[in-house]
Amino acid sequence: MSLREALNSKAIFQHECPHLVSDYVNEHIGNHSITLQGQKTGRASLWHRALDPAISLSKITYGSRVRVRSPELQDIYHLQVVLNGQCRWQLADSERMLGPGELMMLNPQENVDLTYSEECEKIIIKIPRTIITNTAISHGASIPRDGVKFARHVLHINQFKALSQLLELLCLEAESEVVDVNMHTPYQILLANKLLSMFNSNVDIHGSYDMNVRCFEIIDSYIQDNIKKDVSVEELASVSRVSKRTLYNLFAKYRSITPMSYIKQKKLSEVRRLLQTKEGAIRNVTEVAMDYGFIHLGRFSGDYKKTFGELPSETLRKTIVA
Template sequence: MTFSSSCFDQELMDVSAFEISNFLKSKSFADHRLIQRGSRSANVSSLRYKAFGPLQIAEYSSGSSMEVRIPNLDDAYHLQIVLSGEGHCVFDGTSLPIQAGDSIMLTPGTEYTLGYSRDCVQLSVRIPLEFLHQSAREFGYFTAGGPIRFIPRGVNVINEGPIRHLLRDVLEFDVRNTSERAQLYYAKLLCHGILQSHESGICLNDRVNPSEHRHIAQIRNYVLDHLTEDIGIGDLVELCRISRKSLYNLFEKETGQTPSTYIRQLKLETIYSELSGDDRNIRNVTEVALKYGFTNLGRFSAQYREHIGELPSETLRRQSH
């Protein structure tokens, strides 16, 4: 399966695999080390590269068996798709086979070794960490702080799901004739498709009232970026550059809540996501509550049960089983 990359920024044909590696490093695509296996075939590698809004897209083939070691992605996720041939991904001592049509999401903070067959063609999409997180929030997902942890698992996105069609559209767009707004729109849709098709530890929020008002959205993003801090009304007034009275009136109209209640519910939703996730390092409810600024544990448990529908200890107990 191949995509029609008719509109790309740069193309390298009949070059060495190391020329492609150096090109991608020059674009800050990913810190990596390339190791060629078996006999070297000189100048048979190819690359098509495209920048689309916040995304960077590379379709490449090496013409020989290849191993790519990635020490740390730092500030970006990578969607890796094997278009033809086969490969494997090694992480945390586990080797995952990847067949043609399969995709995996590489997460910041994990070391990976990717291996590809001689006839392998890969498509890689670099997604900035903050952009994926912001997109997740806009589509109603909650993260438990830190990077979204995708479970490395082969997902066939070529034969089914929305990613195939979204990528095809993105690759066919000529960025010179495509507005920045349209590029952002399609990039966010691709993030949404990834969140739907690739399993992770985040969940959809269906409790906090949504609002499309720009100040509410601005505050929501600010709170989610500073969840473990003590956020005061003054911080929100300064952020939106409106009066305290205007802030309270806005929240009453848009959410039916006070700003403090809204902040608390965002924190409770995040705690729920953390307690019900797959982090085995959580020892008890107390450390999580204190992390997000709930010092009165009795009041915290009551507020959590009122908003979530169960005690925090029940959420953690269910996750442990």
């Protein structure tokens, strides 16, 4: 599924008056004003969902040439991605012209002056200042008095496949009828880490690399020593001497998965190693699965096949007949 397809369902407005859409944007996305510069009206559309109480996602098109101005974004960042058409980003001393696939970060307390072409269609992700700040702090970065400021650079989403996949996931999660509040913090941290690593900014999140490498050495050793136990995120945070939030940040940045998914991968790899061992060969998949804490056998088999491309019973059968 493409990012565009993930945003196609359940539009709030479709082919409506641009000012009607603008009123909604002012209330839910960010304070701004629009000036219509084209002849066509009545073609504005908007998709908007809140992923959680902090982050929201929108897809917007005004269907006409429009100038969008905002005195400043109040304590929020905007990640904006152009899907179609063009968007001119007017700065104090220069301008940037964005085309399909290009993206930019808008900072809090900065004037915004954008001009949409008639065909312009954009995705806007609203992220509170606190999420970006806390994520940078968790990396040991010193935060300037005026906060984290992203450079006014234009990037292309094709350079960052993981970001595109993450945004698709966030859109699908926002549309889901089943809300998993336990995933809110990991999603926030993944997104903040991705943005801090992609865009240049006035903070350095790379200075603590050696410390983070040592942290993972401790984590890997602890997981291996307790591979048959139910290791918790709290335990990993404790042995590595970091907070839970910092732990999630480390995994998001250096492993691109959550701590619990990482633990599960380690357990699955150990089960596979045993199933492939001829000496003292395992003859019962259920026994070894449960020995490593996999109580739901159907879910275990599905996770195993997703990871290794075959069912555990197939791995065992190959070992026996080899």
